[in-house]
Amino acid sequence: MTKTLIGTPDEQPRKRKAPRLRDGVMKRGNTWSYVIRVKDPETGESKPRWVSGFATEDDAKAARDEARVRARRGEYIDRNAITVAAYLAEWIEGHAVEIKPHTLKGYRDMIRLYITPRIGTVRLQALRPSAITKFYRDLLTSGGKKGGPLAANTVKHVHTVLRKALTDAVLVDELLPNNPAERAKLPRVQATEPGMIWTPAQLRAFLGTTQEHRLYAFFHLAAYTGARRGELLNLRWTDVDLDKPQIHITGTAAVIDRQRVEGTTKSGRSRVVSLDLGTVKVLKAHRARQDEERLRLGESWKGGGAYVFTTGWGDPLFPDTPSSLMPKLIKTHNVQNPKAQLPHARLHDLRHIHATTLLLAGVPVHVVAARLGHADPAITLRVYAHVITEQAATAADVFAEALRSTA
Missing domain, CATH: 1.10.443.10 (Intergrase catalytic core)
Incomplete structure (x- = not known):
């Protein structure tokens, strides 16, 4: 016995189409995702890796292509939601023993006063050289006391701490494929020549x-x-x-x-x-x-x-x-x-x-x-x-x- 559907064709319920995967990219809800296969270096077994949250199909395809290149080179980095603030907190605690006390205090101050308040909520893997460059420019103009300018030498110290931490994120923790701070533009620091203040x-x-x-x-x-x-x-x-x-x-x-x-x-x-x-x-x-x-x-x-x-x-x-x-x-x-x-x-x-x-x-x-x-x-x-x-x-x-x- 067949069921008769009542109503015009426009009023009849439609079957929801399942998302279609096209060359490793598909739409899920309101965002786009991609999938690639990554070979485990220890077992040699190839496994799928899904990455989601892209606003457009083009963004997902660009990220897919970059991930494929890294996977072929054996440099693929698994997606991680850790923020800049969370990573720096772990990083500084991990180095508390080996860094000299005075230097350690300086690092903590740079992180607490300048880095965390401005880019701490950014996801570590989303940090780009352009964002770091803007961060340095903002510090120069409004990073000092009461929103005043911050000395270029202090911005340079901030860069030193951030660069060291992100280097470890690449080489030690394998959370980043490269160090975005290396490609960020630092403000020019006017060189001073120490010497004969007195004769x-x-x-x-x-x-x-x-x-x-x-x-x-x-x-x-x-x-x-x-x-x-x-x-x-x-x-x-x-x-x-x-x-x-x-x-x-x-x-x-x-x-x-x-x-x-x-x-x-x-x-x-x-x-x-x-x-x-x-x-x-x-x-x-x-x-x-x-x-x-x-x-x-x-x-x-x-x-x-x-x-x-x-x-x-x-x-x-x-x-x-x-x-x-x-x-x-x-x-x-x-x-x-x-x-x-x-x-x-x-x-x-x-x-x-x-x-x-x-x-x-x-x-x-x-x-x-x-x-x-x-x-x-x-x-x-x-x-x-x-x-x-x-x-x-x-x-x-x-x-x-x-x-x-x-x-």
Whole structure:
């Protein structure tokens, strides 16, 4: 017995057509999907991989073609919904042990203050170079305090963190086929040339004014060795050999969350830095003064005599102490010497003055690099390229003079 359908053909129920798969692409509901076959590298078995959520058929086809190429190369990446914020949270925790505490804090700040608020909700695999470029531009114009501009150097630091994380997403976690941050456009950073903030005569004048201060030896050693602030604050008397004479730089000190922490040097390597006889005398006088302070305070002395540079009570110094003291000492000098004013300089500039003075005196780059603790002399060449250029300009005259002197 057959059933009779009532109504006109337009009123009769229609059978819903099943979605048709055409060359690996089909429409499901309001979005498009594609499917490719991917060979398992361990078993060799080929299995289908469905990827959905494309707005148009053309988008699905383009993604399909790209996925086919990667599958043939053995580079296919399974789809993952993890966001940029979620991945960075996992990434930073996974590196918490191996990254130095001060560097780790910097990474966390870059992620918390700049990356997560702006692109944290973006799906990691949807992050494109163009989106990262726009992200950098937005930071430049409105990424600072109260929506103001952010310094180009800070944007560069943000890029460094994001690039490192996305490199691991490619090479370690296999979530991305390539690193989109590598192809993003960074804002131009105006290069600054460290060097002779002060002349040697001005440096001598500053040290002369500082001579009566209990931390005079710190500024003297910073200027005469080129050591970093944290390296000097980590220095113990056991690291000082006044007979050879030299100091052994083994680590660094920093402040994280208001706590003084110690770790390895920036390069991760220790180094030996030679001393001149004048610096030996300065350190001997500093030790004698420290011994007097310890005897005067007796049981109130807290340091135990381990650290070279301490507070008046023997505690190891916080890094901010000499940094904040530097401008005060410069001001004192300028008040006492109105006709021989010193321009503003940072504590770190003593390191630059040391390096520049040696290079201009003709000390080989690799020797200067070793004193500064640069892992590669190429770093010294890059930072002090302007000094090397200045030397190169006089090379012809040096050669000609050498020949004339032998005539």
